[in-house]
Amino acid sequence: ELKVEQNPLFLSMQEGKNYTIYCNYSTTSDRLYWYRQDPGKSLESLFVLLSNGAVKQEGRLMASLDTKARLSTLHITAAVHDLSATYFCAVERGSNNNDMRFGAGTRLTVKP
Amino acid sequence: SQTIHQWPATLVQPVGSPLSLECTVEGTSNPNLYWYRQAAGRGLQLLFYSVGIGQISSEVPQNLSASRPQDRQFILSSKKLLLSDSGFYLCAWSVGSGRTQYFGPGTRLTVL
Numbered sequence: 001e002l003k004v005e006q007n008p009l010f011l012s013m014q015e016g017k018n019y020t021i022y023c024n025y026s027t028t029s030d031r032l033y034w035y036r037q038d039p040g041k042s043l044e045s046l047f048v049l050l051s052n053g054a055v056k057q058e059g060r061l062m063a064s065l066d067t068k069a070r071l072s073t074l075h076i077t078a079a080v081h082d083l084s085a086t087y088f089c090a091v092e093r094g095s096n097n098n099d100m101r102f103g104a105g106t107r108l109t110v111k112p
Numbered sequence: 113s114q115t116i117h118q119w120p121a122t123l124v125q126p127v128g129s130p131l132s133l134e135c136t137v138e139g140t141s142n143p144n145l146y147w148y149r150q151a152a153g154r155g156l157q158l159l160f161y162s163v164g165i166g167q168i169s170s171e172v173p174q175n176l177s178a179s180r181p182q183d184r185q186f187i188l189s190s191k192k193l194l195l196s197d198s199g200f201y202l203c204a205w206s207v208g209s210g211r212t213q214y215f216g217p218g219t220r221l222t223v224l
Contacts, residue, residue, distance in 0.1 A: 033212060033213075035215075040220075041217075042202060042215045042216060042218045043156075043202065043204075043215040044215075045212050045213075045214060048212050088155060088156070090156075100158065100213070101158075102155040102156040103155055104154065104155040105154075105155050
């Protein structure tokens with residue numbers, strides 16, 4: 001069974017600091033997704049990582065994928081308050097995204 | 113552009129009452145459709161997915177059911193709600209397998 005683990009589950013950081021969220025998964029996967037969820041809202045797609053070594057960046061967020069280690073990271077650079085949200089990684093087993101498993105989410109709070 | 117709608121946005125129902133949540137997608141044809149549930153402070157659990165009209169796959173056996181009467185309509189139902197059915201229900205769509213899933217605004221269900 002595909003298991004997806006994120007850590008930390010809760011992260012409180014100061015504005016301007018850097019930090020990394022980790023997503024480990026238990027079986028071989030072709031694709032990994034990162035989503036953002038604001039409180040009480042739906043999920044917004046951030047990144048899709050399609051191959052080993054893939055790196056994508058958008059603003060202060062950068063995601064990477066190491067399929068050999070079964071690990072993805074979401075790096076936050078110089079955090080700002082607007083980044084406060086819950087971040088989910090989701091892993092697709094095989095090439096069929098009908099079987100996608102989500103991590104428990106990392107609740108990020110950026111304090112001024 | 114594609115849009116996804118869900119209604120109602122919020123719902124409070126007594127235990128034992130029926131349920132019907134609706135999801136519709138615009139701007140695309142033959143999408144894959146998904147129902148997820150998110151318990152408070154938790155990750156997402158895939159409930160059902162559909163690759164076409166009348167085709168429903170269930171991921172978790174429970175007192176919920178899904179139907180897809182039209183290409184871009186996906187309905188989540190229950191004959192008798194349980195307290196444990198409370199949560200945030202999200203509908204999502206993708207174009208085929210192996211593609212990013214895009215989420216609707218969600219329905220927050222409280223069963224009392």
